[in-house]
Amino acid sequence: MVWNTERDGTGKAYEDESSFKMPSHDITLYAQWEKVSCKNYKVTFVAGKYGSLEGETEFSNIQHGTKWSDAVEVPVAIPNHGYKFVGWKPELPSEDVEITEDAIYTAIFEKVSKGHTVIFKADKNGWLEGKTEFKNIQHGTSWDEAVDVPKPKAKKGYMFDYWKPSFPDKVKKDGIYTAIFVKCHTIKFEAGKNGWLEGETVFRNIRHETPWSDAVKVPKPKANKGYVFVGWSPVLPSENDKVIKDATYK
Incomplete structure (x- = not known):
C-alpha cells in the first residue's frame, strides 16, 4: 500500500511504514488502493x-497473477506401446510466467518409427570386409552417421569398380547396396639383354577393355653402348586397341 498527500494520488507519495521528517504544519495522508483481480483460473x-x-x-481456483511454478505440477505423459511423447500443445509457459487466464494443455504423442535397414552385398567376383547390415536407422539420419561402409575385396583378376546404387546423403528408406567388381589386367614391360627401360614398367588394375592409350604409358627403351633398340616383342597394340588380358612386352 502507498500513502499520498492528495486523495487522488497526485501529491507526494510515501511507502507504507516509511519514515519522513514532519513539516511545521499538519499533514494528512490518504491511503492509495490498487484494484486486485479476484478472478480465479x-x-x-x-x-x-x-x-x-x-x-x-x-x-482450479488459481488466483490471478500466480506464478506457473506455484500453481501447477505438470503430470507425466505416458505414451502407448509403439508411440512416443513429443510435447505439449500449446507449449508450456516458463516457471516465472503469471497465470492470467484459463488454459488447456494437450500431450501430443507420435508413432515411433522402427527405422530403416541398410544392407551391403558383393557380386560374385569379390567379397566385403566389415559389417554388412545396419538396422533401426532413424529416418533422415545422415549416411555417414548411419553406416560404416565395408571394404570391397576383389578376387584375383578382378577389381572393385563401384557401388550399385550410389550412396544417398541421408537414409530415407531401406536399401541394399552391391559392390560391383570388374575384370582387370596387368601390363608389364621388361628390357631384354643389352638395354634398360626409362619410366614406369608395370601397370596394374587396368579395367577390362580399357583402350591401350588410356591404360599404359610405354616406357622409353635405352640401349647399352654399341646396341640399338629394334622393337617390342610381342608387337605393341595400337592406341585404340583394348586391353583384354594380362601381357608382358620385352
Whole structure:
C-alpha cells in the first residue's frame, strides 16, 4: 500500500511504514488502493491420442497473477506401446510466467518409427570386409552417421569398380547396396639383354577393355653402348586397341 498527500494520488507519495521528517504544519495522508483481480483460473492437462497422463490433471481456483511454478505440477505423459511423447500443445509457459487466464494443455504423442535397414552385398567376383547390415536407422539420419561402409575385396583378376546404387546423403528408406567388381589386367614391360627401360614398367588394375592409350604409358627403351633398340616383342597394340588380358612386352 502507498500513502499520498492528495486523495487522488497526485501529491507526494510515501511507502507504507516509511519514515519522513514532519513539516511545521499538519499533514494528512490518504491511503492509495490498487484494484486486485479476484478472478480465479483453471489449468487443465489432457492426453491426446495414443497416450495417457500420470498425476493430477486439473488445477482450479488459481488466483490471478500466480506464478506457473506455484500453481501447477505438470503430470507425466505416458505414451502407448509403439508411440512416443513429443510435447505439449500449446507449449508450456516458463516457471516465472503469471497465470492470467484459463488454459488447456494437450500431450501430443507420435508413432515411433522402427527405422530403416541398410544392407551391403558383393557380386560374385569379390567379397566385403566389415559389417554388412545396419538396422533401426532413424529416418533422415545422415549416411555417414548411419553406416560404416565395408571394404570391397576383389578376387584375383578382378577389381572393385563401384557401388550399385550410389550412396544417398541421408537414409530415407531401406536399401541394399552391391559392390560391383570388374575384370582387370596387368601390363608389364621388361628390357631384354643389352638395354634398360626409362619410366614406369608395370601397370596394374587396368579395367577390362580399357583402350591401350588410356591404360599404359610405354616406357622409353635405352640401349647399352654399341646396341640399338629394334622393337617390342610381342608387337605393341595400337592406341585404340583394348586391353583384354594380362601381357608382358620385352
